[in-house]
Amino acid sequence: MADILFYCALTLIWMMLLYHMFLMEGGYLHFRSFEKPIDQWSEKMVDVPTVSIFIPAHNEAVVIEQTLRAMSRLYYPKDKLEVIVINDNSSDNTGEIAQRFTEKYPFIRVIETVEPNKGKGKSSALNSALAASDSDIVVVYDADNTPERMAVWYLVMGLVNDPKAAATVGKFRVINADETWLTRFINIETICFQWMAQGGRWKWFKIATIPGTNFAIRRSVLESLGGWDVKALAEDTELTIRVYNMGYHIRFFPKAITWEQEPENLKVWWKQRTRWARGNQYVVLKFLTQFMTLKRKSIIFDLFYFFFTYFLFFFGVILSNALFITNLFVDIHLTVGNIAIILWILAFLLFLGEVMITLSIEKTEMNRKNFFYVILMYFTYSQMWIVLVVWSLFLEIKRAITGQEVQWYKTERFAKKTK
Template structure:
């Protein structure tokens, strides 16, 4: 029995590795061709729609100033742009700082959440913004984001040139990537997510996931959907499924770039990633329960991907690790043999190869330092995700059984470095 479980878990791990290698190839192909359409699409940027940019903010005094300064530099007609800071029950100087910057820029304004949306989390704050805005296009940025000046222009470009796109998502990069060993790991993880999960799935299946930041969606779509789901901790993934159900697709257009801050301590990282994992588990359970009612079968494929990632794959990893450790102290009569050992070594080398090839897409990221960080990442950071998934599944199960109220955890911010003006020429 132990041998059967071990080999089954090894097969699951290899399935995921090979699938991500396939996605990496798609991501690289998308990277090679994505800019070819920009000159042609740019010719259609004539009768521009109005855009409302939502920035949900709860106790963001550390970062809100730099975020709004980046918003003030956006390349988009200011008479068709409104930047709305949604001050959600902040107890610090968030509202004061935002209001002082808004005085300098008429297209920036600050609103306060009201009941029933007050103090309930990001989804409720976004619903408040939807209620108090007028833009034909809704863009969303987290309060720690500094978008490049062409970000909104490119997001709108994607929507204007693709009538079937209900939303367009851009690329995000880590602004504090070199701050700690943890942010270096997150930087590598983020780049892989952009070019594998987003670009790869878009290239092969025309599927992408709405992230929590740097995306634009048609107001008509949001109104059809009735706003954001306040029960969803991963409101972005949940929204993705519903957009596809309306018959639209979600385009990945990485020409639109934002820079965001990532957790610099394990405590903050753990709490943030737990929220993400719980949110995605909620989405999987919610929509798999409606499996036969889903109209757009393309997104069913994506649901199974999330199900495989957060349930089956991690089950395989946990079982294989547990069997290996137990066998050190108690003989399970495992016949691992040289073939299994070779498969494990090949799995590690495949992981290393696909991550380094993906890093090569970002010109400055394929270097010796990152090579050693990827090796270390395999044995440390990647294994930490196992604990996250198990813990989040426990919390989500407890919430359902005891009908607990969903509580939103806002990621703690850190004093932010001034980003170099890398993109003034963009």
């Protein structure tokens, strides 16, 4: 019985590894081709649509000034652009800093959230801005972001040239990647997410996920959907499913680049990633229960991917580790010792190869230092994720049973680096 369970666990692990190898290939092919239509697409960027940039801000005094400087430099007709800072119940001087920019740049304005949306989290803040604006396209940036000058132009370009796209998502990079060992791990993780989960899925399946930042979406779609789900901690993933269910797709266009800050210590990382994991678990359970009513059956494939990632894959890892460790102390008749070691070594080499090839897509990232960080990442950072997902699932089950209100955690910021 122990052998059967162990092989089942290994099957789950290897299915995920092989699928990511497939995604890695797709991401690399997308990297080679995504810039080709830009010259042709540029011809349609004449009478461009109006754009509202939403920046939810709760106690963002440390970073908001640098973010708004980046917004002031954006390449987009200023008579077609507005930047809305949503000051959401801040107790610091976020509002005062943002207000100074409104005096210098007429296209920047500040709104204050009011009850019942006040202090309720990102989704509520975004819904407040949606009600206070009327542009054709909505672009969202987190308050720690510094988009490159052409980022919004490219996001809008994707929508102008693709009527079937409800949203265009860009690429984000880590601005403080060299600060700590943790930010180096996150930088590697982020690059893999961009080119595997986003680029690979877009290349093979025409599927991408709306991230929390650096994306543009048609107002008409947002209004048809009723805005953002205030109960979802991962409001971006939840919105993604509903967009696809309407019959649209979401284009991944990595020419639109923003730089964002990532957690520099474990306490902040744990809280942020717990929110992410709980949010994605909420989305999976929410829409799997609506399995039969989903109009776009293609999105079911993506739901199962999230289900596999946040439930089955981690279950397989935990089960295999538990069986292996238990057998060291108690004889449970596990007889796959040598085979398990060989499969583990092959899995590690496959992980190392996938990540290093993905890093090669970004200039300067495939180097000796990152090679050793990837090895260390496998034994530390990846294992931390396993513990985190289990803890997140416990919290989400507890919330569902007790009916407690979702509490939004705002990621702590650090003194911002320039890019």
